[in-house]
Amino acid sequence: MKHNNNPNIIIDTHNKIKNMEIRGAGRIGRAVASALKEYSLTIQNIENNEFKEKMIEAGGMLKSARPTAVSLPNAVNYVLSGLNTNNPKENIILNAEKFIKSSSEATSKIGKIGSNRIKDGWTILTHCNSEAAISVIKTAHNSGKNIKVICTETRPRNQGYLTAKALADEGIDTTLIVDSAVRYHIKDVDIVVVGADAITSNGCLVNKIGSSQIALMAYERKIPFLTAAETYKFHPKTIIGETIEIEERAVGEIHEFEEKYKDKIKLRNPAFDITPSQYIDGIITEIGIIPPQGAWHIIEKYFGNVFKETL
Ligand code: RI2
DSSP, rough: OOOOOHHHHHHHHHHHHTTTTTTSSSHHHHHHHHHHHHHHHHOOOOOHHHHHHHHHHHHOOOOSSSSSSHHHHHHHHHHHHHSSSSSHHHHHHHHHHHHHHHHHHHHHHHHHHTTTOOTTTTTEEEOOOHHHHHHHHHHHHHHOOOOOEEEOOOOOTTHHHHHHHHHHHTTOEEEEGGGGGHHGGGGGGGGGEEEESEEEESEEEEETTHHHHHHHHHHHHOOOOEEOGGGBBGGGGGGGTOOOOHHHHHHGGGGOHHHHHHTTSOOOBBOOEEOOGGOOOOETTTTEEEOGGHHHHHHHHHHTTTTTOOO
């Protein structure tokens, strides 16, 4: 990727996503939409192909920041679909604003819909740090339900601490546990709600590493396992057989062994895993809770025309 030809706003956003200063699938989507809008405003001459070429190059650079969360390419493609119109600059700006607004609205709709699944007195288990899952939990709490939440630490980057603090700030009864303690605590859990980095056309969930083993434990205990996923978390290309790349992050995030062991002990750091659809009770979207089997229809409905691949 040619960094030199890309302006600061695009390089900065790319770097912040890569080093996880900007993280969480929804936030990443909104950040790239906003960066593309700001960048388009800096390009004066839009009469020739240069505008289009520059925007496409910027979109490509943003897409390359992290490989797994589909909100990233979906947001870029949605914004750049404005290039195929008579007023490309105007429509890039409009699309970026529309994406950011509808993403925020989707999170609160998911909160309202998902909170209906939570009963008074229940304990919810969540993993990592998901705006959409937190919206479900907060809405249940704000509607007067007396709930408790168990948050996993979410090694290696410990995003569970962010979730625990956000919930405690709302006055929600919050407990933080290490990831390996989930099976010990699952007897106290009534429902699991996690976020989503991508949903495939066959209804599988790609989410933070550890999600799939939690789903398996919930299945064993017959506890509902739900994922909260805006419709832009559905992966259009899985419908044509593409598979999703699981990001492997730097192993230094896990541990730094002393010199003596560096060549002797391998470290692996996959950031996401795949939960098969049979362990998922429902996908909470802004248009309702759909069964995993409904994922194909969502992709067809939302990505058939709107989210065209422009790169
Ligand atoms: P929202 C996060 O990934 C987590 O896996 C989380 O479940 C998902 O994004 C969705 O988050 P990371 O960026 O969009 O921390 O619901 O690797 O906020």
